[in-house]
Amino acid sequence: MPRIKIDHKKCTGCRHCEAACSSEHYDGSINPKKSRIRIFIEGERFYPVISGPPTDAECTSKIDYVLHGEEYDECTLCRASCPTRPWFREPDTDVALKCDFCGDPPDPKCVNVCISGALELTGVEEEKKEAA
Amino acid sequence: MHAWAGKILRVDLSEREYDIEDLDPYFAKMYIGAQGTATRILYDEVDPTIDALGEENKLIFSTGALVGTGAVTGIRSVWAAKSPLTGGIAFSNVGGYFPAEVKFAGYDMIIFEGIADDPVMLWIDDDEIEIMDADHLWGKDVFETEDIIKSEIDDPWKAMDTRIASIGPAGENLVKIAAIMSDKHRAAARCGIGAVMGSKNLKAVVAHGTKDVSVAVPEAFNKSVNAALGAIRASERASKVFPAYGSAGLVNFYNEVGLLPHMNFKKMALPEAHKISGQAVADGYLIRNQGCFSCPMSCGGPAEVKEGPFEGVSHRPEYETHALMGPNCGIYDPEALLKGNNECNRLGIDTMDMACQVSCAMELYEEGHLPESDAGMKLNFGNGEALVTLIQQTAYREGLGELIAEGGATLAEKYGQPDLFIGVKKMGYAGYDARNAYGMALGVVTSTRGGCHCRAYTLVREALAHAFGPKEMAVDPVSMQGKAEMLMMMQNMQTALVDCAGFCQFSMSGQPPPLLFPQLATATGVNYTMPEVVINGERIWNLQKMFNLKAGITKADDVLPKRLREEPATAGPGKGKNPDVETMLKYYYMLRGWDEEGVPTPQKLAELGLEGQGL
Incomplete structure (x- = not known):
């Protein structure tokens, strides 16, 4: 199965992926608020988050993560487009956004522009072999 | 649009x-x-x-x-x-x-x-x-x-x-x-x-903001972006050295060729420089590197000093801060540098001008012009704690900070030594000793905003090309030959194609102008030619010059600090010599279509579509 592997330790927070993603899905217009990948930035840490299936309502219970000794709400790194936060929803229409790997075969533009190596596409070769 | x-x-x-x-x-x-x-x-x-x-x-x-x-x-x-x-x-x-x-x-x-x-x-x-x-x-x-x-x-x-x-x-x-x-x-x-x-x-x-930014020809634009990214990936310096060590990765190299100033531009090429290089900061203190929006070179990033008097999380300084706040203040302790940089960021002060004032104060003190009773502390070269204190005093205009806050030679004049302030047009001098790069000497003197190195980075050809290539771009750093032409071309082009377009000058080590131009043309959809863009740069340059002339800044201000004019270089290719900026300047004015006083002629202004804008 194609996957985008995220190594947050390599992410430099340049957000070029956000620009590339929105450009791909909006006929060349750039708008990070419409990107299906967002970089969660806090202090000196950057966490790329790629949108998954949307949800209609907020979770009724939550998990807290402890990362580098700091506590984070589950929403922070959640992949869902959810009514409780503006991420992964079009700001003007509220339409939910979900990563589609930029088509089939997968050609994710976020990975293409990521020079730091934080994003990597894996599992494509493996799938080709299986198909053969 | x-x-x-x-x-x-x-x-x-x-x-x-x-x-x-x-x-x-x-x-x-x-x-x-x-x-x-x-x-x-x-x-x-x-x-x-x-x-x-x-x-x-x-x-x-x-x-x-x-x-x-x-x-x-x-x-x-x-x-x-x-x-x-x-x-x-x-x-x-x-x-x-x-x-x-x-x-x-x-x-x-x-x-x-x-x-x-x-x-x-x-x-x-x-x-x-x-x-x-x-x-x-x-x-x-x-x-x-x-x-x-x-x-x-x-x-x-x-x-x-x-x-x-x-x-x-x-x-x-x-x-x-x-x-x-x-x-x-x-x-x-x-x-x-x-x-x-x-x-x-x-x-x-x-x-x-939640609005879209559009580009005129998305397919061609994305192609030009990918070409630039490809070139950066292929460049060891742009994709590896820069992210790892920042612009300060060049501290050691510039020290070897006598460009890194030490002790208020009194000395050059001292071996201690390596202690305060970009490598030293990255290896000892950097938490991670960080990039600006859509920049793969990520030269910034948080850095942490874990204990001691300079403890705290700060940000990795840039080359200029390294050079001027480090060796030029006789400071070879990266922890003092990180603290000084952070205090400037926290209080909102230019690290370069601040450091030029501190190195001036230190020399005034060491030469006996500035008494310890006035400073309220020892101001010897290398004193990191004094650096931090002076930064804080400047932000609040306390103690010597009252004089430093006025900028330029105010402090140096007060103690009778105006020439110990190393700067041009009251702005502190950039961290490249002009005695070992004559193009840069002319560049800093003619910059329309003061003692600034970044209007035309001639060192690409005067220093970097010698060590890192391309060899055919390399020029003799201490020859005057061709420097005025080279500088003027670079000033015009860099102004328009790099600065006005919004590119970062650091990126030119990976994406040279032929890769920048298509990004500008396809994004804006303006049917530019490269020469048109360069002429736009020349027009902007002339307007800035006219603004300065009207403000009373004249040929008399296009002058190197006395030390760089009169005290010969102690190391590097220019050893024993000084740049003759006056000679280069005459030729530069002529090439620019300016008169002998450096005033754009009516013909030049008309040629640029600026009729009637003369003095």
Whole structure:
């Protein structure tokens, strides 16, 4: 199965992926608020988050993560487009956004522009072999 | 319009009103963005003879044309005004995230006019503009200001996507070397631009934007972006060395060739430099590297000193800060450097001018001109704690800080040694010793904003090409031959194609001009040719020169500091010699189409479409 592997330790927070993603899905217009990948930035840490299936309502219970000794709400790194936060929803229409790997075969533009190596596409070769 | 948002936000702080104007497409094409558009507006609307800290000055934030398009490193923008430091035109370049957020809110430029009667901040949330009271922020440092503003936003997600530019106590106290800081550690530092913001009682500008930025020919644009990224990937220096060590990765190299100044430009090529190199900071203190919006080179990043007197998390300094705050102050302790850099960021001060003042104070002290009783402390070269104390005193105009805050040779004059301030047009000299690169000597002297190295980075050919290639680009650093031509070409091109377009100069080590031009042309959709873009740069340069001439800055100010003119180089290719800037200058003026006094001739102005703009 194609996957985008995220190594947050390599992410430099340049957000070029956000620009590339929105450009791909909006006929060349750039708008990070419409990107299906967002970089969660806090202090000196950057966490790329790629949108998954949307949800209609907020979770009724939550998990807290402890990362580098700091506590984070589950929403922070959640992949869902959810009514409780503006991420992964079009700001003007509220339409939910979900990563589609930029088509089939997968050609994710976020990975293409990521020079730091934080994003990597894996599992494509493996799938080709299986198909053969 | 494409790439440009097409709108200018004009804010009258005295009346607390604002207007939104259209950006004229022809104006945008001719002046591109950033310092270009800002220069023309300043030239047309601000009398160069006014008091820079008075009501008539205008403070302009102007984004580069490609900001927000995803062009590679397309983020650089400027804050511009008449400078309270030099008295000439001021434009201070900055990256980070803030400029892109302004563009995504739908504005290419923000023009601030007048003076608010009480401290205010400007909120921009797409079309919703508000001028709000900022009494509770006045007196706070830059970091506190950003934290407080973000904590006041109800929605934490929106707070995360909100970007802030602000001044610290230095700007509030009208310190003439104050910076405007954004994203906490990104500085629009030079020319004392922070004091202009302070004089307007404007504490902060807050931006949140959700609009699209379009490009004219997406397919061709994406191709040009990919070509540039490919070239950066292929360049060891751009994709490996720069992210790892930042621009300060060149400290060791520039020390070897005698360009890194030591002890207020008294010495060069001392072996201690390696202790304070970019490598030393990266290996010992860097937490991670960090990039501005759409920049793969990520030369910044947080760095931490874990214990001792300089403990704390700060940001990796840039080469200039390394050079001037380190070796030029005789400081070879990276921890003192990191602390000094962080204090400047926190209080909102230009690290370069601050460091030039400190190295001057240290020499005054060591030579016995400045008594310890006046300083209230020992000011010997290498004293990191004195550096930190002087930075704090300057922000609050206490002790020697009162003199330092006035910038230029104020401190040096007070102690009878004006020539110990190393600077040009009252601005502290950049961290490259002119005695080992004559093109750079001429460049700093002719820069339209003062003692600044970044209007044309001749060292690409005078130093870097010798060591890292391409060899055919290398020129003799201490020959005068061809330097005026080379410099003028670089100034014109860099102004338009790099600075106004919004590219970062650092990126040119990976994406040279032939890769920049297609990004600009396909994003804006303007049917530019490369020579047209360069002529736009020349036009902008001439306007800046005219502004300065009208402000009273003349040929007499196009002069190297006495030390660099008269005391011969002690190492490097120029050993035993000094650059003859006067000779080069004559030729440079002639090439520029300026008269012997450096005044653009009516013919030159007419040729550039600037008829009737002469003195």
